[in-house]
Amino acid sequence: MTIRRRALLGAAAAFPAALAAPAVVRAQAGFPSRTLRIVVPYAAGGSVDMTGRLMAQMLQPVLGQSVVVDNRGGAGGNLGAAEAARSEPDGHTLLLGAASILAANKFLYTKSMPIDPLKDLAPVTRVTTGTVYMTVNSNSPYKSFAEVIAAAKKDPGKLTMGSSGTGTISHLTIAKVNKATGADITHVPYRGGAPALQDLLAGNIDMMFDVIPLSMAHVREGRLRVLAAASAERTTFAEELKNVPAMKELLPGSNIDMQSWYGVNVPAGVPADRIARLHDAIVKVVDTDEFRSKMEPNGFTTVVDRSPAEYGAYIASQEAVWQALVQESGASLD
Helix, strand or coil: CCHHHHHHHHHHHHHHHHHCHHHHHHHHCCCCCCCEEEEECCCCCCHHHHHHHHHHHHHHHHHCCCEEEEECCCHHHHHHHHHHHCCCCCCCEEEEEEHHHHHHHHHHCCCCCCCCHHHHEEEEEEEEEEEEEEEEECCCCCCCHHHHHHHHHHCCCCCEEEECCCCCHHHHHHHHHHHHHCCCCEEEECCCHHHHHHHHHHCCCCEEEEECCCCHHHHHCCCEEEEEECCCCCCCCCHHHCCCCCHHHHCCCCCCCCEEEEEEEEECCCCHHHHHHHHHHHHHHHCCHHHHHHHHHHCEEECCCCCHHHHHHHHHHHHHHHHHHHHHHCCCCC
16 A cells, blocks of 8 residues: 555544544553654664664653664665655654755655655654754864865865765755855765765865764864854854854855754654644653753754644745755756
8 A cells, every 4th residue: 555545544534533532532542552663764873863862762751652763774864764654654653854854855866755755754843953064174274164165266176075975965065155155165975974074084085064963072072173054143052163153154145054954753644643642742852951951062953843733834845945955956866
């Protein structure tokens, strides 16, 4: 049965269920009734995995059930998203997805995208946002964003920027910066942020533009230098990043504001009261000093939506934003 057909059948089933409201209420009162699974559509050890594991740990006492993380990496996150979308729509499987999966990939994988996130997944809430930063090796001769751009203009194509892959937010960011400045920085895609970071530390590439959590330990230990935030405004949530200039200062009028966001979705067809239960539980976890204290030092800002509907509207509004970014980069993954 296709995902879309299953969702339609689930919607049709809601009509007779409404006629038996007392029985439905009794059934839903036992949710969740077994272990919950958070599908993380990336390999273990990355920033999204770190977020998923903290959520799983903190959700267990709130929901009264065990919560496990299931890493399903591949195809830019599409494999994990499809795994979650095709799971039983009973609320026991959650997807911790990123903006790239939920809003950008359908424009990158125009022929091979396995799901339509707006139709095959139901929204619960966002949990974090991550700003993109330019980092260089501490041994690099470049001490500022302006120095990098000047060098890239002087020797077009010589400087290299590693990314976590073609079409990722790091790739889309360098495409925006190249266009706004007239610089020519060569994009070097990797199979994930970790191998790109290793080459940056080894001096094999000149810089990275990526969400910062993967690099924060190296920034604190002095192995990496942060030159720019790709967000419009400076960030203040981590002491090491407070004085890093942002795009409104560096490239005024460019309208560059590169931030990735991460949220929880479930398969389409999950009953609304179960989604509401998950929303309330996740908000109770994310909107706490304990969660923030673990996320912010690693470069994440916590965020929650007031309702699943509000998050769904946000995803829909983001599609045009990410479509424009993909088109500007010229990236295609089919």
